[in-house]
Amino acid sequence: MHVITLKGEYHCIRLGRSVHEDEVYQAVVPAGAWFASEPAPNSSFALVGCTVAPGFDFADFEMANATALAKEFPQHRSLIERLCR
Numbered sequence: 001m002h003v004i005t006l007k008g009e010y011h012c013i014r015l016g017r018s019v020h021e022d023e024v025y026q027a028v029v030p031a032g033a034w035f036a037s038e039p040a041p042n043s044s045f046a047l048v049g050c051t052v053a054p055g056f057d058f059a060d061f062e063m064a065n066a067t068a069l070a071k072e073f074p075q076h077r078s079l080i081e082r083l084c085r
Helices: 066-072 074-083
Strands: 002-004 010-012 034-036
Touching: 002 074, 010 074, 066 074
Parallel strands: none
Antiparallel strands: 002 010, 002 034
16 A cells, blocks of 8 residues: 655555565555556465545545646655556
8 A cells, every 4th residue: 555645655555464574464545645456476366455444435536646746745656646647
């Protein structure tokens, strides 16, 4: 899972069961951060879910825009362009 915070900090969180290989079963994405996920290298699929709390309202939802995000976070342009439309 890829996370870019409001300050532009990038974090890669590896989800999985191999805790000795720095994988975690679940992760929390900070409010306001952008995130995306993709299958691990040499994997053909991933099962990823997103749970929000305290609740979800589509009025607060914003789908990422590659052009706008790359402009805001140019240091992460290649990742953004690869994972966003």
